[in-house]
Amino acid sequence: MTRPLISALTAILLLVVAAVGTSSSASAAEDVHIDVANFYFCDPSFLNNVCETTIAAGDTVVWDDVGGLHTVTQCDDTFSACPPSGGFDSGFLNPDDTFTQTFDTPGTVSYWCSIHPVQMRGRIIVEAQETPTPTPAATPPPTTMPTSTPGDGTPTASPVITPADVPSTGGAPNGNGDSSLLALIVALGIAIASASVLTLVGTRRR
Numbered sequence: 001m002t003r004p005l006i007s008a009l010t011a012i013l014l015l016v017v018a019a020v021g022t023s024s025s026a027s028a029a030e031d032v033h034i035d036v037a038n039f040y041f042c043d044p045s046f047l048n049n050v051c052e053t054t055i056a057a058g059d060t061v062v063w064d065d066v067g068g069l070h071t072v073t074q075c076d077d078t079f080s081a082c083p084p085s086g087g088f089d090s091g092f093l094n095p096d097d098t099f100t101q102t103f104d105t106p107g108t109v110s111y112w113c114s115i116h117p118v119q120m121r122g123r124i125i126v127e128a129q130e131t132p133t134p135t136p137a138a139t140p141p142p143t144t145m146p147t148s149t150p151g152d153g154t155p156t157a158s159p160v161i162t163p164a165d166v167p168s169t170g171g172a173p174n175g176n177g178d179s180s181l182l183a184l185i186v187a188l189g190i191a192i193a194s195a196s197v198l199t200l201v202g203t204r205r206r
Contacts, residue, residue, distance in 0.1 A: 029058045029102075036093065038068040039119035050110075051122040057129050060102040065093040070120065072099045075110045079121060082112060089114075 032055050034042055041063075042051035055061065063072045074087030083089050088111075090099035103109065106128040113120035 029060065030056070031060050031062055033062045033064055034122070036063050036065045036068075036070050036072065036113070036120075039113075039116050041113075041120055041122040046122075048119050049121070052125060053122065054125045054127060055103060057104055057106050057126055058102070059126075060100060061124060063090065063093070063099045065095055065097045065099075067095055069094060070113045070115055072101075072111055073114045075112055075121075077108070077110055079110060079112060079117070082114065082117070 032053060034051070034053060037044075040047045040051070042053070053061065070093050072088075072090040072093065073082050074084065074089065075082035076084045088101055093099060103124060103126045106126050109124040109126065111122050111124070
C-alpha cells in the first residue's frame with residue numbers, strides 16, 4: 001500500500017472525528033415549550049401560582065399562546081421590577097403567537113404576564129451543562145527483559161517498568177448514530193496501522 005493511500009485514509013479518519021464532534025455539540029441544545037393561556041403559564045393548575053420550568057444552559061424556551069391576549073415579561077426575583085434593566089418583554093401576544101428566548105447562563109429567571117400579573121407568573125431555572133468525567137486508562141503490568149548471564153550461564157531477568165498510559169479525557173458520545181461513527185473510526189485506525197506494517201514489510205523485502 002502506497003504512502004498517498006495511507007495519507008488519504010488518515011484524512012478520512014480526521015473528517016469522521018470532526019463530524020462526531022459537530023454532531024454531539026449540535027444536538028446538545030433543546031427547545032422547551034410553555035403554554036400561555038387564560039389565565040396561566042404551563043397548565044391550568046398554575047393559575048395564581050408560579051410555574052417553574054427547569055432547563056439546561058443553552059436551551060431555548062418557546063412560549064406558545066394558546067388562548068387570550070398576554071405578554072411574557074421578565075421580572076426580578078420579587079416580581080417588583082418587570083422588566084428589569086436589560087430584561088426581555090414579548091409585547092402583546094395573540095392566540096397562535098410565540099415568543100422565544102435562549103438561556104445561556106445558569107441561574108433563575110422570573111417572568112409574568114403584564115396584563116394578568118397576579119394570575120400568571122413563571123420561573124425558568126437554568127442549570128449548568130454536565131461535563132463528562134474522565135475515565136482513567138488501565139495500567140499495564142510490568143514487563144521483563146533478559147540481561148547479561150551470570151557465571152553459570154543462566155540468563156537473569158531484570159524488570160523493565162512500562163509507564164502507565166495517560167488517562168483519557170471525555171468518552172464516546174451517546175446515541176446509536178455516534179456509536180456507528182465510533183466503530184468506523186476504530187476500523188479506519190486498524191486499516192491505517194495495517195497499511196503501515198505492510199508498507200514496512202514490502203520495503204524490507206525489496
